[in-house]
Amino acid sequence: MGEIIVFTSGKGGVGKTTTIANIGAGLSQLDKKVVMLDTDMGLRNLDVVMGLEDRINYNLLDLLENRCRLNQALIKDKRFPNLFLIPASLKNVPLGQYERAFAILTEQLKSEFDYCLIDCPAGIDQGFHFATSVADRAIILITPHISAVKDASRVLHLLNGTKINKVELIINEYDEKLVRKKYMLSKNDIEELFDIPVLGTIPHDYKVIISQNKGIPVVTMHSKATRRFMYLSKQMITDCSCAEGAYAYDFS
Amino acid sequence: MIFHKSDYSSIAKERLKIMMESDTLEYSSKDIAQLKKEISALVSRYFDTPADLFEIRITLKQNQKRV
Ligand SMILES: Nc1ncnc2c1ncn2[C@@H]1O[C@H](COP(=O)(O)OP(=O)(O)O)[C@@H](O)[C@H]1O
Ligand SMILES: [Mg+2]
Numbered sequence: 585m586g587e588i589i590v591f592t593s594g595k596g597g598v599g600k601t602t603t604i605a606n607i608g609a610g611l612s613q614l615d616k617k618v619v620m621l622d623t624d625m626g627l628r629n630l631d632v633v634m635g636l637e638d639r640i641n642y643n644l645l646d647l648l649e650n651r652c653r654l655n656q657a658l659i660k661d662k663r664f665p666n667l668f669l670i671p672a673s674l675k676n677v678p679l680g681q682y683e684r685a686f687a688i689l690t691e692q693l694k695s696e697f698d699y700c701l702i703d704c705p706a707g708i709d710q711g712f713h714f715a716t717s718v719a720d721r722a723i724i725l726i727t728p729h730i731s732a733v734k735d736a737s738r739v740l741h742l743l744n745g746t747k748i749n750k751v752e753l754i755i756n757e758y759d760e761k762l763v764r765k766k767y768m769l770s771k772n773d774i775e776e777l778f779d780i781p782v783l784g785t786i787p788h789d790y791k792v793i794i795s796q797n798k799g800i801p802v803v804t805m806h807s808k809a810t811r812r813f814m815y816l817s818k819q820m821i822t823d824c825s826c827a828e829g830a831y832a833y834d835f836s
Numbered sequence: 837m838i839f840h841k842s843d844y845s846s847i848a849k850e851r852l853k854i855m856m857e858s859d860t861l862e863y864s865s866k867d868i869a870q871l872k873k874e875i876s877a878l879v880s881r882y883f884d885t886p887a888d889l890f891e892i893r894i895t896l897k898q899n900q901k902r903v
Binding site for chain 1: 842843844845846848849851852853855856
Protein backbone atom coordinates (compact mmCIF):
# COMPACT_ATOMS: atom_id res chain seq x y z
CA MET A 585 0.00 0.00 0.00
CA GLY A 586 1.44 3.35 -1.04
CA GLU A 587 1.51 6.65 0.75
CA ILE A 588 -0.24 9.84 -0.33
CA ILE A 589 1.82 12.91 0.47
CA VAL A 590 0.58 16.44 -0.13
CA PHE A 591 3.10 19.27 -0.59
CA THR A 592 1.56 22.47 0.61
CA SER A 593 2.67 25.92 1.77
CA GLY A 594 -0.02 28.57 2.03
CA LYS A 595 2.19 31.11 0.32
CA GLY A 596 2.85 30.69 -3.39
CA GLY A 597 6.23 30.58 -5.07
CA VAL A 598 8.09 28.92 -2.21
CA GLY A 599 9.09 25.83 -4.20
CA LYS A 600 6.33 23.20 -3.99
CA THR A 601 6.38 22.36 -7.69
CA THR A 602 10.18 22.40 -7.86
CA THR A 603 10.45 20.13 -4.84
CA ILE A 604 7.85 17.61 -6.02
CA ALA A 605 9.49 17.35 -9.44
CA ASN A 606 12.89 16.63 -7.91
CA ILE A 607 11.82 14.43 -5.02
CA GLY A 608 9.60 12.54 -7.46
CA ALA A 609 12.59 11.97 -9.74
CA GLY A 610 14.78 11.21 -6.71
CA LEU A 611 12.41 8.61 -5.30
CA SER A 612 12.07 6.90 -8.65
CA GLN A 613 15.87 6.65 -8.83
CA LEU A 614 15.70 4.98 -5.43
CA ASP A 615 13.53 2.27 -7.01
CA LYS A 616 10.19 3.57 -5.87
CA LYS A 617 7.16 3.72 -8.10
CA VAL A 618 5.98 7.32 -8.02
CA VAL A 619 3.06 9.29 -9.38
CA MET A 620 2.97 13.08 -9.19
CA LEU A 621 -0.43 14.75 -9.19
CA ASP A 622 -0.89 18.39 -10.05
CA THR A 623 -4.02 19.83 -8.39
CA ASP A 624 -3.22 23.44 -9.23
CA MET A 625 -6.17 23.64 -11.63
CA GLY A 626 -6.01 26.49 -14.09
CA LEU A 627 -2.36 27.20 -13.25
CA ARG A 628 -0.73 23.89 -13.97
CA ASN A 629 3.04 23.88 -14.19
CA LEU A 630 4.39 20.63 -12.83
CA ASP A 631 4.24 19.35 -16.43
CA VAL A 632 6.23 22.39 -17.59
CA VAL A 633 8.91 22.01 -14.91
CA MET A 634 9.21 18.32 -15.88
CA GLY A 635 9.30 19.15 -19.60
CA LEU A 636 6.28 16.94 -20.24
CA GLU A 637 3.86 19.61 -21.47
CA ASP A 638 3.81 18.18 -25.00
CA ARG A 639 2.69 14.78 -23.82
CA ILE A 640 -0.61 15.78 -22.26
CA ASN A 641 -3.77 14.21 -23.69
CA TYR A 642 -5.94 13.97 -20.61
CA ASN A 643 -5.76 15.58 -17.21
CA LEU A 644 -6.93 15.21 -13.63
CA LEU A 645 -10.30 16.84 -14.34
CA ASP A 646 -10.93 14.35 -17.16
CA LEU A 647 -10.31 11.57 -14.65
CA LEU A 648 -12.57 13.11 -12.02
CA GLU A 649 -15.34 13.54 -14.57
CA ASN A 650 -14.85 10.03 -15.96
CA ARG A 651 -13.87 11.16 -19.43
CA CYS A 652 -10.89 8.81 -19.54
CA ARG A 653 -9.32 5.81 -17.86
CA LEU A 654 -6.45 6.13 -15.38
CA ASN A 655 -3.94 4.71 -17.85
CA GLN A 656 -4.85 7.35 -20.42
CA ALA A 657 -4.17 10.22 -18.01
CA LEU A 658 -0.90 8.84 -16.61
CA ILE A 659 2.11 10.30 -18.43
CA LYS A 660 5.19 8.13 -18.06
CA ASP A 661 8.44 10.03 -17.78
CA LYS A 662 10.71 7.80 -19.85
CA ARG A 663 13.92 9.34 -18.48
CA PHE A 664 13.26 7.79 -15.07
CA PRO A 665 12.63 4.20 -14.02
CA ASN A 666 9.15 4.51 -12.55
CA LEU A 667 7.89 8.05 -12.62
CA PHE A 668 4.43 9.18 -13.74
CA LEU A 669 2.55 12.46 -13.88
CA ILE A 670 -1.11 13.35 -13.90
CA PRO A 671 -1.35 16.98 -14.98
CA ALA A 672 -3.90 19.53 -13.75
CA SER A 673 -6.56 20.90 -16.09
CA LEU A 674 -6.27 24.23 -17.84
CA LYS A 675 -9.78 24.97 -16.74
CA ASN A 676 -10.14 26.38 -13.25
CA VAL A 677 -13.13 24.67 -11.65
CA PRO A 678 -14.41 24.68 -8.06
CA LEU A 679 -13.00 21.45 -6.69
CA GLY A 680 -15.27 20.87 -3.70
CA GLN A 681 -17.72 18.83 -5.78
CA TYR A 682 -14.99 16.35 -6.81
CA GLU A 683 -13.72 15.35 -3.39
CA ARG A 684 -15.41 11.94 -3.47
CA ALA A 685 -14.18 11.14 -6.95
CA PHE A 686 -10.70 12.26 -5.88
CA ALA A 687 -10.77 9.97 -2.85
CA ILE A 688 -11.66 7.00 -5.07
CA LEU A 689 -8.96 7.90 -7.60
CA THR A 690 -6.25 8.28 -4.97
CA GLU A 691 -7.21 4.97 -3.33
CA GLN A 692 -6.60 3.32 -6.69
CA LEU A 693 -3.26 5.12 -7.07
CA LYS A 694 -2.29 4.00 -3.59
CA SER A 695 -2.68 0.38 -4.58
CA GLU A 696 -0.50 0.81 -7.68
CA PHE A 697 2.22 3.21 -6.53
CA ASP A 698 4.63 3.47 -3.60
CA TYR A 699 4.24 7.23 -3.48
CA CYS A 700 1.59 9.60 -4.69
CA LEU A 701 2.90 13.18 -4.45
CA ILE A 702 0.27 15.90 -4.64
CA ASP A 703 1.14 19.42 -5.73
CA CYS A 704 -1.27 21.66 -3.81
CA PRO A 705 -2.33 25.09 -5.07
CA ALA A 706 -1.28 28.13 -3.03
CA GLY A 707 -3.81 29.67 -0.68
CA ILE A 708 -6.11 28.07 1.84
CA ASP A 709 -9.42 27.82 0.02
CA GLN A 710 -11.18 25.07 -1.91
CA GLY A 711 -8.14 23.86 -3.82
CA PHE A 712 -6.19 23.49 -0.59
CA HIS A 713 -8.98 21.51 1.09
CA PHE A 714 -9.36 19.34 -1.99
CA ALA A 715 -5.65 18.53 -2.23
CA THR A 716 -5.21 17.83 1.48
CA SER A 717 -8.44 15.83 1.91
CA VAL A 718 -6.98 12.56 0.63
CA ALA A 719 -3.46 12.74 2.05
CA ASP A 720 -1.89 10.50 4.70
CA ARG A 721 1.05 12.80 5.19
CA ALA A 722 1.83 16.46 4.54
CA ILE A 723 5.05 18.26 3.78
CA ILE A 724 4.86 21.98 4.34
CA LEU A 725 7.24 23.93 2.13
CA ILE A 726 8.55 27.18 3.49
CA THR A 727 11.31 29.66 2.85
CA PRO A 728 13.03 31.19 5.89
CA HIS A 729 11.10 34.43 5.36
CA ILE A 730 8.75 35.72 8.01
CA SER A 731 5.65 35.85 5.77
CA ALA A 732 6.15 32.32 4.44
CA VAL A 733 6.59 31.02 7.98
CA LYS A 734 3.49 32.86 9.14
CA ASP A 735 1.41 31.40 6.30
CA ALA A 736 2.76 27.92 6.98
CA SER A 737 1.65 28.17 10.58
CA ARG A 738 -1.90 28.85 9.35
CA VAL A 739 -1.63 25.83 7.09
CA LEU A 740 -0.44 23.60 9.92
CA HIS A 741 -3.42 24.77 11.93
CA LEU A 742 -5.82 23.94 9.10
CA LEU A 743 -4.39 20.46 8.60
CA ASN A 744 -5.86 19.69 11.98
CA GLY A 745 -9.14 18.02 11.17
CA THR A 746 -7.92 16.16 8.08
CA LYS A 747 -6.87 12.53 8.23
CA ILE A 748 -3.22 13.52 7.88
CA ASN A 749 -1.24 12.06 10.76
CA LYS A 750 2.25 13.14 9.88
CA VAL A 751 3.49 16.62 9.04
CA GLU A 752 7.04 17.68 8.25
CA LEU A 753 8.74 20.81 6.95
CA ILE A 754 11.16 21.42 4.10
CA ILE A 755 12.95 24.78 3.99
CA ASN A 756 13.74 26.07 0.51
CA GLU A 757 15.98 29.03 -0.40
CA TYR A 758 18.02 28.40 2.76
CA ASP A 759 21.17 30.49 2.99
CA GLU A 760 23.70 29.14 5.51
CA LYS A 761 25.76 32.31 5.28
CA LEU A 762 22.85 34.57 6.18
CA VAL A 763 21.84 32.19 8.97
CA ARG A 764 25.35 32.34 10.46
CA LYS A 765 25.19 36.13 10.44
CA LYS A 766 21.79 35.91 12.13
CA TYR A 767 20.18 37.74 9.27
CA MET A 768 17.94 34.78 8.47
CA LEU A 769 15.84 32.35 10.54
CA SER A 770 17.71 29.10 11.11
CA LYS A 771 16.52 25.51 10.76
CA ASN A 772 16.54 25.30 14.58
CA ASP A 773 14.51 28.49 14.95
CA ILE A 774 11.90 27.07 12.60
CA GLU A 775 11.86 23.64 14.22
CA GLU A 776 11.29 25.31 17.59
CA LEU A 777 8.52 27.59 16.32
CA PHE A 778 6.54 24.76 14.72
CA ASP A 779 7.48 21.88 16.95
CA ILE A 780 7.54 19.52 13.97
CA PRO A 781 10.59 18.00 12.28
CA VAL A 782 12.42 19.69 9.40
CA LEU A 783 13.24 17.01 6.82
CA GLY A 784 15.96 19.18 5.31
CA THR A 785 16.89 22.42 3.61
CA ILE A 786 17.46 23.41 -0.03
CA PRO A 787 19.76 26.29 -0.98
CA HIS A 788 19.03 28.79 -3.73
CA ASP A 789 20.72 27.31 -6.77
CA TYR A 790 20.82 28.81 -10.27
CA LYS A 791 20.95 25.31 -11.71
CA VAL A 792 17.33 24.88 -10.59
CA ILE A 793 16.43 27.71 -12.95
CA ILE A 794 18.54 26.32 -15.80
CA SER A 795 17.07 22.86 -15.38
CA GLN A 796 13.51 24.20 -15.44
CA ASN A 797 14.26 26.26 -18.54
CA LYS A 798 15.33 23.00 -20.18
CA GLY A 799 12.43 20.99 -18.75
CA ILE A 800 14.50 18.46 -16.81
CA PRO A 801 14.60 17.88 -13.05
CA VAL A 802 17.77 19.32 -11.51
CA VAL A 803 18.58 15.92 -9.98
CA THR A 804 19.90 14.87 -13.40
CA MET A 805 22.63 17.55 -13.16
CA HIS A 806 25.55 18.05 -10.79
CA SER A 807 24.66 20.75 -8.32
CA LYS A 808 24.28 21.64 -4.67
CA ALA A 809 20.49 21.39 -5.00
CA THR A 810 20.80 17.89 -6.48
CA ARG A 811 22.60 16.60 -3.40
CA ARG A 812 19.94 18.13 -1.18
CA PHE A 813 17.05 16.74 -3.19
CA MET A 814 18.60 13.26 -3.19
CA TYR A 815 19.15 13.52 0.56
CA LEU A 816 15.52 14.62 1.02
CA SER A 817 14.28 11.73 -1.12
CA LYS A 818 16.14 9.29 1.13
CA GLN A 819 14.83 11.05 4.23
CA MET A 820 11.28 10.62 3.00
CA ILE A 821 11.75 6.88 2.80
CA THR A 822 13.57 6.35 6.09
CA ASP A 823 11.16 8.57 7.86
CA CYS A 824 8.30 6.53 6.54
CA SER A 825 9.66 3.19 7.72
CA CYS A 826 10.40 4.29 11.28
CA ALA A 827 8.26 3.26 14.21
CA GLU A 828 4.63 4.21 13.91
CA GLY A 829 4.13 7.79 14.99
CA ALA A 830 7.74 8.37 15.95
CA TYR A 831 7.91 11.59 13.97
CA ALA A 832 4.23 12.23 13.86
CA TYR A 833 2.94 15.62 14.75
CA ASP A 834 0.47 15.21 17.54
CA PHE A 835 -2.60 17.30 16.80
CA SER A 836 -4.19 16.72 20.18
CA MET B 837 13.46 41.39 25.17
CA ILE B 838 16.89 42.68 24.16
CA PHE B 839 18.83 41.27 21.23
CA HIS B 840 22.25 41.89 19.88
CA LYS B 841 22.11 44.82 17.47
CA SER B 842 22.26 42.71 14.33
CA ASP B 843 20.42 39.59 15.52
CA TYR B 844 17.59 39.90 13.04
CA SER B 845 16.65 36.22 13.12
CA SER B 846 15.76 36.48 16.82
CA ILE B 847 13.57 39.48 16.12
CA ALA B 848 11.71 37.49 13.48
CA LYS B 849 11.45 34.51 15.78
CA GLU B 850 9.94 36.50 18.64
CA ARG B 851 7.44 38.20 16.34
CA LEU B 852 6.45 34.84 14.87
CA LYS B 853 6.04 33.31 18.32
CA ILE B 854 3.49 35.96 19.23
CA MET B 855 1.69 35.71 15.89
CA MET B 856 1.52 31.93 16.06
CA GLU B 857 0.19 31.96 19.62
CA SER B 858 -2.61 34.39 18.91
CA ASP B 859 -3.48 32.36 15.81
CA THR B 860 -4.29 29.28 17.80
CA LEU B 861 -6.64 31.22 20.05
CA GLU B 862 -9.54 31.16 17.69
CA TYR B 863 -12.39 31.84 20.05
CA SER B 864 -15.86 32.09 18.66
CA SER B 865 -17.86 35.14 19.66
CA LYS B 866 -20.75 32.85 20.57
CA ASP B 867 -18.61 30.99 23.12
CA ILE B 868 -17.40 34.29 24.57
CA ALA B 869 -20.97 35.58 24.92
CA GLN B 870 -21.99 32.38 26.68
CA LEU B 871 -18.95 32.57 28.97
CA LYS B 872 -19.80 36.15 29.94
CA LYS B 873 -23.41 35.18 30.62
CA GLU B 874 -22.35 32.36 32.92
CA ILE B 875 -19.82 34.52 34.76
CA SER B 876 -22.34 37.29 35.26
CA ALA B 877 -24.89 34.82 36.66
CA LEU B 878 -22.24 33.72 39.18
CA VAL B 879 -21.31 37.29 40.07
CA SER B 880 -24.94 38.31 40.65
CA ARG B 881 -25.42 35.30 42.89
CA TYR B 882 -22.31 35.89 45.00
CA PHE B 883 -22.70 39.67 45.30
CA ASP B 884 -26.44 39.69 45.23
CA THR B 885 -26.31 42.36 42.51
CA PRO B 886 -28.34 42.48 39.28
CA ALA B 887 -26.31 41.87 36.12
CA ASP B 888 -26.87 45.36 34.71
CA LEU B 889 -24.95 46.92 37.60
CA PHE B 890 -21.57 45.45 36.65
CA GLU B 891 -19.61 44.60 33.57
CA ILE B 892 -17.57 41.54 32.60
CA ARG B 893 -14.32 42.10 30.67
CA ILE B 894 -11.95 39.34 29.63
CA THR B 895 -8.38 40.18 28.67
CA LEU B 896 -6.11 37.46 27.32
CA LYS B 897 -2.70 37.87 28.93
CA GLN B 898 -0.84 36.40 25.97
CA ASN B 899 -1.55 39.23 23.56
CA GLN B 900 -3.49 41.73 25.67
CA LYS B 901 -6.42 41.10 23.42
CA ARG B 902 -9.77 41.98 24.93
CA VAL B 903 -12.57 39.62 24.01
N1 LIG C 1 16.15 26.31 -4.64
C1 LIG C 1 15.87 27.11 -5.68
N2 LIG C 1 16.85 27.73 -6.36
C2 LIG C 1 16.56 28.54 -7.41
N3 LIG C 1 15.32 28.80 -7.86
C3 LIG C 1 14.29 28.20 -7.21
C4 LIG C 1 14.50 27.33 -6.10
N4 LIG C 1 13.29 26.89 -5.68
C5 LIG C 1 12.37 27.47 -6.48
N5 LIG C 1 12.95 28.24 -7.42
C6 LIG C 1 12.28 29.04 -8.44
O1 LIG C 1 11.26 29.81 -7.80
C7 LIG C 1 10.08 29.84 -8.56
C8 LIG C 1 8.90 29.32 -7.74
O2 LIG C 1 9.06 27.96 -7.44
P1 LIG C 1 7.89 26.91 -7.56
O3 LIG C 1 8.46 25.56 -7.33
O4 LIG C 1 7.16 27.10 -8.85
O5 LIG C 1 6.98 27.38 -6.34
P2 LIG C 1 5.48 26.97 -5.96
O6 LIG C 1 5.14 25.71 -6.68
O7 LIG C 1 5.50 26.80 -4.47
O8 LIG C 1 4.62 28.12 -6.37
C9 LIG C 1 10.33 28.99 -9.78
O9 LIG C 1 10.59 29.84 -10.87
C10 LIG C 1 11.57 28.17 -9.45
O10 LIG C 1 12.35 27.96 -10.56
MG1 LIG D 1 3.44 25.44 -8.07
